[in-house]
Amino acid sequence: MTGFLDLLRTGAFATRARIVLWSSALLIGFAAAFVFFAVTAHGISDYHGRPLGSDFSAFYVAGKYVNEGKATAAFDPVLQHAKEQQIFGRATPFYGWHNPPFFYLVAAPLAHLPYIPALLVWQLAGLSLYLLALAKLLRAGPAPSVAKDPLWILLAVAFPAVFVNLIHGQNGILTAALLAGGIALLDARPFISGIAFGLLVYKPQFGLMIPLVLAATARWRTFGAAALTVAVLAVITTSLFGVEEWRAFLDSTQFTRTVVLEQGAAGFYKMQSAFAWARMWGSPAALAYVFQALVSAGTALFLVLVWRARATAAEKGAALCLAALLATPYCYDYDLTALAPAIALLGAQGFVRGFRPYEKTLLAILWVAPFLARVVAGATFVPLGVIVMLAAAVFVAAHALEARRDPLPARVAV
Numbered sequence: 001m002t003g004f005l006d007l008l009r010t011g012a013f014a015t016r017a018r019i020v021l022w023s024s025a026l027l028i029g030f031a032a033a034f035v036f037f038a039v040t041a042h043g044i045s046d047y048h049g050r051p052l053g054s055d056f057s058a059f060y061v062a063g064k065y066v067n068e069g070k071a072t073a074a075f076d077p078v079l080q081h082a083k084e085q086q087i088f089g090r091a092t093p094f095y096g097w098h099n100p101p102f103f104y105l106v107a108a109p110l111a112h113l114p115y116i117p118a119l120l121v122w123q124l125a126g127l128s129l130y131l132l133a134l135a136k137l138l139r140a141g142p143a144p145s146v147a148k149d150p151l152w153i154l155l156a157v158a159f160p161a162v163f164v165n166l167i168h169g170q171n172g173i174l175t176a177a178l179l180a181g182g183i184a185l186l187d188a189r190p191f192i193s194g195i196a197f198g199l200l201v202y203k204p205q206f207g208l209m210i211p212l213v214l215a216a217t218a219r220w221r222t223f224g225a226a227a228l229t230v231a232v233l234a235v236i237t238t239s240l241f242g243v244e245e246w247r248a249f250l251d252s253t254q255f256t257r258t259v260v261l262e263q264g265a266a267g268f269y270k271m272q273s274a275f276a277w278a279r280m281w282g283s284p285a286a287l288a289y290v291f292q293a294l295v296s297a298g299t300a301l302f303l304v305l306v307w308r309a310r311a312t313a314a315e316k317g318a319a320l321c322l323a324a325l326l327a328t329p330y331c332y333d334y335d336l337t338a339l340a341p342a343i344a345l346l347g348a349q350g351f352v353r354g355f356r357p358y359e360k361t362l363l364a365i366l367w368v369a370p371f372l373a374r375v376v377a378g379a380t381f382v383p384l385g386v387i388v389m390l391a392a393a394v395f396v397a398a399h400a401l402e403a404r405r406d407p408l409p410a411r412v413a414v
Contacts, residue, residue: 011360020151023158026371030163037167044115049091053119056169057084058095059103060118063111066104071241072248077255087115098256101237101245103171103202123166126173130337131156133180134344140184142314143348152344160371161337172337175206179324180341182210183317186222194225201230205328206338208296209303213320216304261330262288269377272336272385275329280381292329295390299326302397311400314349318342319400322393326386336370336385342392343367362388362395 007013040047051057061083062074073079074097081094110118134156138147146152156162165172182196197214200207214223238246259265261275268280274295278288303323307316321342325331343366350359365388373385 008361009357011355011358011364014360014364016151020154023154026160026163027154027158030158033163033167045088045092049089050093051084051088051095052116053123053169054167055095056119056122057088057092057115058097059099059107059122059169059171060111060115061087061095062097062099062104063107063109066108066241067111071101071104071245075245075248075252096256096260098252098260099202100204100249101241102233104241104245105233105237106202119169122169126171126177127157127162127166129177130162130173130180130340133177133184134340137180137184137317137341138344138348140188141317141345141348142312143352146348146351155367156340156344159337159340159343160368161334161339164370164374165334165337168334170332170334171203172332172335175200175203175335176337176340179206179321179338180344183320183341183345186219187313190219190222191225194222194227195229197222198226198229198233201233205330206324206335208327209300209320209323212300213303213307213323217307256330266332267378269381270332270374271330272325272333272373272383272389273329273331274326274386276331277383277386280377280383289329296327299323299393302393306397306400309401311396312349314345315396315400317345319393319396322389322396326389326393333370333373333385336373339366339370339389346396356399359395362392366392 037046037052041052042049045051058074058080061080064083064087065071065073065079073083077094077096080097081092084092084095110122113121131153134152135147138144138152161176162173164170178196178200182193182200185193185196197207197210200210210226211223214220214226262279262285264271264276264279268276273292275288275292278291279285283291300323303319306319311319318341321338325335325338343363346359347363350356350363369385369388373383376382376384
């Protein structure tokens with residue numbers, strides 16, 4: 001037992017050779033899964049009758065409605081499902097459109113393409129933005145030399161959250177790219193950083209903590225740029241699609257709140273939030289909201305304290321990514337792609353300053369958690385993703401808030 005604990009403390013198991021081996025094996029497995037879905041597909045649906053890229057079908061259908069001059073129809077579950085069945089077949093399950101009208105600016109152009117090309121453009125564009133943002137983050141981070149090491153690309157592409165995101169055709173990879181870009185440019189290009197943060201309004205639940213931390217640290221130029229970006233997007237969206245889609249969106253939030261969130265229509269085991277944790281354990285919705293509110297308030301306090309403390313830039317960036325995910329009740333496993341910037345920042349800092357006890361182990365668990373979270377929660381009701389994120393937040397806070405830092409350990413090679 002002592003030897004095992006020492007292995008966890010030092011992270012000696014995570015050698016470079018093993019990291020390359022495990023990442024490559026996962027990447028090969030993911031590639032095989034994509035090939036399987038491709039060769040067993042029937043037209044634009046998979047072997048089980050679901051659209052390829054499943055959730056992307058909702059984006060595509062919403063874009064089709066917009067292009068037909070029916071922007072409000074996507075917010076009606078009956079009309080949305082009818083259109084999905086018309087395009088993909090009568091056996092198609094329901095995939096809801098829950099994004100605010102801002103996302104029509106992406107969905108509508110994609111819907112001009114046939115479905116498979118639209119899906120490929122969406123996936124490749126998202127993956128490219130994700131890698132470019134992470135590269136910028138690493139170059140601006142504590143160890144710019146890490147950006148020259150191809151190992152980070154392997155780790156970024158093989159990150160299980162990326163696979164979960166791509167297989168669902170979801171937008172968590174875009175969230176990760178915008179977070180990484182906003183953090184990377186925060187000091188050097190504060191206005192552009194604000195634009196990146198403002199673009200997160202397409203999925204506003206992950207931007208809750210950003211205005212708080214910008215205000216708490218008096219980063220008013222970035223704050224203003226983010227607010228301006230949201231205002232400009234609102235004007236563009238309204239001028240293109242009309243006012244009615246905003247009313248339709250607000251009306252649709254009741255369905256999203258009651259059916260998707262409170263009733264867990266897609267399965268609480270897929271969600272990675274304190275709210276879903278409480279509901280999965282049988283808590284009434286009201287009590288689950290209280291639990292989420294406590295976690296969100298604690299997350300806000302943790303974030304402000306870290307950003308106002310003598311924390312490193314890497315710790316602050318990682319704290320923001322963790323807080324963005326923990327603060328919302330509406331977070332799925334594919335959204336955990338937003339952990340990539342946190343892992344990259346803390347990992348790069350570890351190369352330069354040395355890894356603290358248990359840090360490499362924690363980063364390894366954070367990296368693999370999106371692959372296991374759904375399975376573990378479904379089989380055991382243990383919300384692995386939330387627990388790991390909370391543990392990471394506590395770890396970052398404990399070290400960032402030290403009044404006087406302990407001597408750093410020797411650098412651990414990988």
